[in-house]
Amino acid sequence: MSEFNYKWEFDTLAPPEAMWTRVADTNRFNRDTGVPALTPGVIRQHGADRHLGFRFLGIPVEWDEEPFEWTRPFRYGVIRRYTRGPLRELVIRVELQRRENGGARIIYSARATPRNFLGALAIPVQIGLLTRRGIEQAVRRYDKELTAGSPTHVTADSLALTPGARPRLDAARTNLVAQGFSPALIDLLFEHITYADELELARIRPYRLADAWGAARREVLELCLHATRQGILDLEWDLLCPLCRGPSTQLESLNAVQKDVHCDSCNIDYRVNFDRSVELSFLPNPAVRSINRRVYCVGGPQVTPHIFAQHHLPPRTQATIAIPLEAGRYRVRTPQKRGGQFLDADPQGAPEAMLRADEDDWSDREPHVNLEPHLTFENATAQDQLFILERWAWSDDSVTAADVIALQAFRDLFADEALRAGEQFSVGSLTLVFTDLKRSTEMYREIGDAPAFGRVLNHFEVIRNAVQREDGAVVKTMGDAVMVVFRRPVNALRAMYSAQRALENPANRVAPLLLKVGIHTGTCIAVNLNNRLDYFGSTVNITARIAGVSDGTDILVSDAFWNDSEVLKWISSQTELQATSFETRLRGFQELTRLWRISQHTSDTAPQNKTPPNLANDF
Secondary structure, three states: OOOEEEEEEEEEOOOHHHHHHHHOOHHHHHHHOOOOOOOHHHOEEEOOEEEEEEEEOOEEEEEEEOOOEEEOOOEEEEEEEEEEOOEEEEEEEEEEEEOOOOOEEEEEEEEEEEOOHHHHHHHHHHHHHHHHHHHHHHHHHHHHHHHHOOOOOEOOOOOOEOOOHHHHHHHHHHHHHHOOOOHHHHHHHHHHHHHEOHHHHOOEOHHHHHHHHOOOHHHHHHHHHHHHHOOOEEEEEEEEOOOOOOEEEEEOOHHHOOOEEEEOOOOEEEEOOOOOOEEEEEEEOOOOEOOOOOOOOOOOHHHOOOEEEEEEEOOOEEEEEEOOOOOEEEEEEOOOOOOOEEEEEEEEEEEEEEEEEOOOOOOOOOOEEEEEEEEEEEEOOOOOEEEEEEEOOOOOOOOEHHHHOOOHHHHHHOOOOOOOOOOOEEEEEEEEEEEEEOOHHHHHHHHOHHHHHHHHHHHHHHHHHHHHHOOOEEEEEEOOEEEEEEOOHHHHHHHHHHHHHHHHOOOOOOOOOOEEEEEEEEEEEEEEEOOEEEEEOHHHHHHHHHHHHOOOOEEEEEHHHHOOHHHHHHHHHOOOEEEEEEEEOOOOOOOOEEEEEEEEOOOOOOOOOOOOHHHHHHO
16 A cells, blocks of 8 residues: 655754754653553564554554664664554654754654555544644653753643652651751752653652752762652662663562573673662652553663664665764674674764674774764675664763662661672672771770770761761671771772771870771672671772781771772872881782881971872872
């Protein structure tokens, strides 16, 4: 039967880059233009294609959908071949052009082929009239949101709240203010819960909210954690696929996380690590607002925003695209071939590059291109290839499991969150601290058990406060020793220096305490120990041994820790500190280990200028 062709143009004040975040978010765009939600039981994966479907006016409609093609932020398209319903095929192309006087021109093209007489009657009404009207309304709304600077999509009123939700919010607000949170920040969170779009609330990401609000990331994260304990939010653990980087599985507890996971979208098995693969997100508690997680599209460009281009090529063909890139490292790959080829982008790079997939392994040559290059994809194989150009660096707006289990607020509020017994997960690089009170046994003998125990408890509180101020967490105490974890090395040094000074200069005329400190940075494994989150590995063992060498007037750090750029910068800014290196043999290790002793200047070593002489030499 004859096909129907439509082409509509819409001008916006917002530029293509901004409009792309809306119209290329096809899950939202489909919903906003009137497309029915997908039927969950129909969604299946067939190699790279997906089988999808919904019911329209009681009629089941199903289709096989090829992977979307796109070049961010200028165009995308998709082909759907129908297996049930009145259509045979639908081809959609969306182009975003930059207008000379600013803004964007959006060109929406649709080519629909009916399967039968019903399809021939329905296409002009449903696509030619209703779809066009829905697209125009959505584009106008997006343009208004973007030009007005609105950070989120919002609903018209608060009718979506569950009956009785308002008193819950009011009571929670009072409690959160009493816990020290900013009333203005609490109001932003509660307004978001009340008015934000369902799709926004189905996966609340604290760091993204913080960036949109201009607030501190840690404060927003801790507010969400406390709001969970107040019954306003629920938390989830999203298991992120290493290819699509989307949540392949969502779990309510860390205890449910298993090491080996399958991503249906990419059809791959992958191993979970806490440094990248597990992200903490939130959603409203049903007692406040019930979220219906309907899905309208599963494969659009904004599902995988790290992918800048995706292009299908038949055998023995090539295509050239012009694409704006951000400075950084990229990888080109295809699902049919293992590995990929890397390229670097910066302003001084070449204007073009050839990226070739053939029967051999990917080239180890790493092209260096500018930020607006022409990239030529060549398929020199005998099969179809889907070329994928992806940003190699992972986004930093995810609250990873490695981040959150190293946060004191999480360990305090969710002490029952533990791993499955016997499971071990890599958490990447962490900074660990071990402390121990010097001559604590003598203190018990000199002042008695009860007063000495009180001093030990007080010293725990001093360490805990210093650690919490620097975004770390106390993992455990062992007698009068403490194990602490940080994500950033410099935070560990600042916290321990503060704790040592506080214990050396106590109030109430009590005797000072000397705190032995050892710090080391390295990779760790998260484990379940006594139903609590703990860490295991050589990094833990080395850190404990370093603390044993400290004399209580210094902070001993490993060479790996010392070489962190933030650590070096902070030490060089502290004129009262000196640092010297030495080699020692740690207990249980045969080889010599290089350590750095950081301590305060004594009267005969005080520098005459602002830069400590020994630091100047070592740098």
